[in-house]
Each structure stands twice: as C-alpha cells, then as structure tokens.
Amino acid sequence: MLEISDLVTAYGKIEALKGVSLQIAGGRITCLLGPNGAGKTTLMMTIAGILQPRRGSIRLDGAELVGLSPARIVAQGVALVPENRLVFPQMSVRENLLAGAYQRGDKAGISADIERMYQRFPRLAERREQLAGTLSGGEQQMLAVARALMSRPRLLLMDEPSLGLAPLVVAEVFRIVADLDRDGTTIFLVEQNAHMALQVARHFYLMEQGRVTFDGTPGELAEDEVIQRAYLGTRRATA
Amino acid sequence: MDDYLIGVLSNIGIISFIALSAYVLLLTGEISFGQQAFFAIGAYASGIATALWHWPLAAGLAWGAAAAAAAAALVGVPTLRLHGLYFAIATLAFAEMVRLLFELFHYQVLIDGELVGPNGAEGFRNIRYIFDNNIDATEFLVLVYVLLSATLLGFFLLERSRLGVIFRMTGEDEVLAELSGVAVGRYKVLAAGIAGTLAGIGGGLYAHLTTYVEPRIFDVMLGVHSLAYGLIGGLGTALGPLAGVLIDIGVLESTRWFAGYRMIVFGGLVAVLLIVRPRGLLDEVVVRNIRKAWRRTSPLRLGPHEKQGQP
C-alpha cells in the first residue's frame, strides 16, 4: 500500500534519513524498530508531510505523496498518531475528536463515529467534556489514536504509542492496536518496545542512524542474535 | 571633506553605538526595544554635566555612560525572569516611561543670564560644549571614531574571551548554560550594563553634536531601528550592526533622489532580504566561512586554535 523509495530528509547539513526504502502492505501491522535518534520520527513526519524530503518518493497505492501539504496527505487517507500525542490541550475530548474529523462533511457519520470511539475507548467516554490537557498520559494516547481514526484513514501511522506509559497502560494500548488490526486497518507502527511489537506486528524493519538495517518477519527478527541482544534484551547462551 | 559628509559619517558612528548596544543583548539571546532609554539618559546626563556643571567633555561623556549603565543594570534585575517577547515588551514599556519622564523633567540653571537645562517636552538646548571650546566638526568626527574603534576592539577581544563564550552560550540555550555552571542572572545583568554603557556613550556624543535634544527623539522608532540594524546586518560579528547602520543611513540618507521614498524602498528591501536571509547578512554561518577562508589564505596564523595542528 505504501512504498517508500530512497528517502532522504535532512536538517540543514545533517541527513536524518539517508536513503530509506521500505514497503507497507495493506491490512496488517508493519513495525519499525530502532534506537533513539535513528530517524524514525523523522520518517513519520516526512510521510505525514510535516517535513519535506530532499530526495526520494513515497507512494500510497501508486499516488505520490512527496510535495503534498499535510492537509492533502490527510485527504489521501493517511493519519498520524504523533510521538508525544500532541492533543489539543484546551479543547475537550469531544472537540479533539471533532477536530480529527476536520476534513469530513458528513455530520451524521461524524456523530456516529464519535459514539463508536466512546465504545471502543470507554475511558474517553467518561471524560468526554474534560479538557484534553488534563488527561493522564494513557488517556491522551487513547485520545490521539481515536482522533486519528476519526478521519477514517486508509493508513494509520503510530509513532511510539507506548512512550512514557506505565506497563498496564501499554498493554491496553497494544490491545487497541490488535483490535484495529483485526478490523482490517493498515498500521505502520514505530516502536522501541520490541516485546509488545512482536505480539502484534507481521513484518519488521529496523532503522539505525538513518538507514534500514533489517527487513523481515518476526521469526527472522527473533533469530537474529545481534538484534536479540540489542533490542530484545534476551540473554542466550552462545550456542 | 565637506560638511555634509562629515555630518553623515558622524551620524553613522553615533548610531552605531546604539546598534551595538542592542547587539550585546541579542548575543545573550534577548530582544530589546528599549535601548533608546539609555541613549537618552546618556544624552541628558552628559549634557547636564558639560552645560550646567561645566565639566570637561571627557568627564561629561563618562558620567553619561555611567548613568546609563547604572540605569540599565537596575532595570536588568526585575526583568531577569522575563524572556523573549515578554522581555522585549517590558523594555519597550520602560523606554517609553523614560521618555515620558523626560517630558516632565525640568532642571534649569541660570548661566550668563540665560536659563539652561532640560525643560520638559521643550527639550534641552544649548549643549554648546564643542562650540564654546572650538572643537570643529572634523575633530569631533575623529573623537567619535576613536571611541567606536575602541569599542570594536573591545568586541573583538570579547569574541575571543571566556566572557564572550558565556554570552553566546546564554544566548543559545539558557537552561543548558545554567546547568553548565554559568550564573546566568549575573551575566545577563552584566550584559545589560555593557549595553547601557554603549548606548550612553552614543547618547552623550549625540547630544554634543546636535547641541539640542528633546524627548521626542528617543521614541520607539529609534529603539526598533537599533535592533533592526543588527538583525539585518547579521549577528555573527559586531560588524553586522555596523553594516546595518551603514546601509540605512549611509546609502539611503545620502542618495537624495530617494528622499521622499526612502522608507518605502528600504522597508521593502529589508522585508525581501529577510525572506532570503532570515538571520541577516553577516550571520554566524557566513562569518564562520569568512574566518575559515581567511585562515586558509593568510600566511599569518591567528589565534590559539591553529596551534592544535589543524592544517
């Protein structure tokens, strides 16, 4: 569904993405692992159109996304749940959801979707008039996901949804991710928490210092010793 | 040299002081719309010293600079916690207060049957020191540029000193500077004092050149201009603000066919320039490249960095 070819994004002279190529297939979860500073968020921001790449292409079902404004990219059916949630702090939960549906005109459909979000995320339903800035980290994460879903995206991008959250909350977040997967949503997930990602994702990429260094299945990931030690933290007796 | 050129050059020199005053604060990362207040204090204080108290010029200028420095340091303290836009507007408010206070300030002394001294909104006339002592225009021009050169030398040394590094560190990231052990508050007040001194010197020179000052001169326009010079000319070096002053006063003032349209042209040019070079002409990157090129082509090895074996 999403094809990224040879993408280069730079901040001044520093290249954060040094020619990244990967494919996201439709209807399943693809996960991008990698340490801090690898360029994962830069990649997400570039796909979303917030950052402009120097070179390369991003095609969504054949349509080129590079060069489009962020608003046009949302119109193409891409929604990003950003790192650090970025909720609208002075707006209520309900207004945040409405904002997520900004480009839609079907009032009835929007209302129905909001109700659906309340069912899927009960904690948000309890706090529907509460200001988003006063929510806990986990609640804000739910809200950020729900807000992104309000645009009924074809492709959902999620940047480190477990960041800064307690283990119980992380489990809840990944339960939601698994639910979305079951519903057929295409998800491109960036994570540092490889353990949780292994439970939901069907394909993995690893990014280090702006380059893709691994491309394979969960099985292959679990077998690779270097990655094992670096990211999964398992200790294995060297055979 | 004809009188008009001398006049323009003197003006450039004097305004450079207030441009450099704003520049010092920009180094520490703060925008000030209010350096004209210290320019005014320097003007009035030195004028009072020479015209009312019969002090010699040097003492009068020093007194003006000291008064301005003290006022600047004093204002620097309550505004320490302010940053960015809040600080900038506070400086604007302060400068306008100073201007309005000068409009209410009367201090006149009878000299030779005439009342001399600041007279509120009517201003301060007869700051006639240079005429009474037969200092001609050329001599005064030399004085201005001697002081300016000394100031530039000071900046040159500052850039290469620990203090200069501290100022730029504070300008880049104040929190990081504090964590690195810099007593940021003290240095900001110091910077404010230095800035005030520079503006005060400029003000003193201005008062004696024109022999007449009034509060209306020291308005927001002057303040924003002095800030703009640095932001247009570039903040990589003390020559940046000077470049800004030179462009504004030098080129446009003396091309008389611009006369009525000067600001229309200048304003438009500045706006376009800032789109292309938002950090000014001589910004840090340009200055670093110039320095690198200079080091490469010059047979002279300047500075301690060269001794580390860098080819």
Next chain:
Amino acid sequence: MTDFVQNTLDGLMIGSSYGLLALGFTLIFGVMRRLNLSYGPSIMVGAYLGTFVYVQFGASPIAVAALAVAGAVLAGIYVERLCFAPMGPGAGIASMVSSFAIWMQLEQAAILVLPRHTYPYPPLAAVAPLMLGPFMVRLDHLIMLVAAIALSTGMHLLLYRTRFGLALRAIIGNPVAAHLVGVNVRTAMLGAFALASGIGGIAGYLVLAADQQVTSMFGMWATIKGLIAMMIGGLGSIPGAVLGGLVLGIIEMHGQWYFGSQVRDLIAYFLLFACLVLRPGGLLGDAPTRETAAYGRRA
C-alpha cells in the same frame, strides 16, 4: 463620586475599542506565535483610505467605514504575504523585523499620499450626548461599546461554532497536530490575519469617528494601545484582550482626569511594565512557559 463614575463609564467605552485592537493583535499572536508590528499601520492605511474618500468625495460615514475596513484588510494581507507567510518555522524574529520594516513603509506611503498632520473624519453620530441621570454618555462612544460587545460575541461564535474557528483553535492549541488532522494551516493563518485586520479596521474607524480626525501618529498609537491591552489581558487570550482593553481604558481615563495626559500615558506604560514583571501572563492568560517565552527569542 459622580466624576469617578463618569470617568469609569468613559473609560469603559474608550477601553472597548482598545479591546478590539487587542483582539486583533492577540488573534494573530495566538495563531502565528509571532508579533506583528505592522498591525497599527495597516489599520492606518484603511483609515487614510477612508479619510481620502471623505475629503475628496464627501463620502458618507458608512462608505468611509467600509473603505477603512477594506483598506485595513488589504494592508493586512499584504503584510501577511510579505512578512509572515514566506518565513520558515524558526524565523519568528525575522518576521517581526520584517513587519517593522513594512510598518515604516506603510507609514511613509500614507504620509506621501496625505501629507498633512491631521485630516477630518466624519462623525459617527452628530447628536447631543445622552444624559443618564447625572452622567453624560456620548452616542458615538456608546456605539463603540456596543460594537465591541457585538464583535467579541461574533468572534466567540466564530471560534466555537464554525469550521474555520475549529481550525484556528486547533492551530492555537498545537500547530503540528493541526496539520495532522488535516487543517490547511497556511490558508487558515491568512484568514486569521484578514479577520484580525478587519476587526482592527472597525476599531480604528470607531475611534477616529469619535475623535473626528485622523493624525499621522495613528498607526503607532493603535499598535501601542493594542499591545498594552493585549499584554494586560494576557497574551493569546481572547477574553483577556477585551478585559485588558477595558482595564486600560478605565485607568487611562482616571489618570487623565487627575494628572493630565502625559502622566496618563506614563501610568499606562507603568501598568504594562509592572504587569510583565509581576504577572507576565496577564489577567487571563497563562504564565509563560519555556516554549511560549521562546517565541521572540533569538534561537
């Protein structure tokens, strides 16, 4: 006592136009996180356009008002396109300096076209002042107050009941997230600018019609009043802008009554300075955080 109430009433009314000026200022700042120093001058362009048709063609007050607003909006769009739209995210200072340069440009252009120090403005209501008991209320001042209430209410409705308002609130809340939900931020910012200029244009017209003249100092005056009122009320706060304007108006009126106009201005600036040092967030705004204070820091 009568004087006190009379001054307070007058202060409320003139303060309402300060509030409108502050409203435009704060809208631009809230949305763009940048200070527009050309705000007053662009209103002045509209004001000069209005006086021009009045003096040349004897236009009616409605025509003058319409042109004053239109002129302000056009000038505002000019400023936005030149000083704000082309600048990248880190160039807040450059935008501000650029807006200052254009301030000078607009002022000089206006003075070239209309060189005299003062020009007449048609009065808003050529009737005698109303008497409410012992208190005198000028009709044009009353219109000012009503207009301010109407515009603030309209602004509130716009922000909370329209799609454009949602876009603005999203940008004010978190600019990156606004992009991510599909708001066309550049267009919304242009719209905010035009709206702010329009409100400023109305405020300017009301003040000038009450004064029955426009002077060449008007641009600076409008910027300063708007700025002070905005900071007192709280940077980026819409109700704060209105409240700040009213407070400023009342304090000015009393200051002028007891001490004269020079001290009046001195008091206004002192109020601003004290407010910034003691309570930078103003009456209704939030205390500045490191991020908000960074707007305007050379970085």
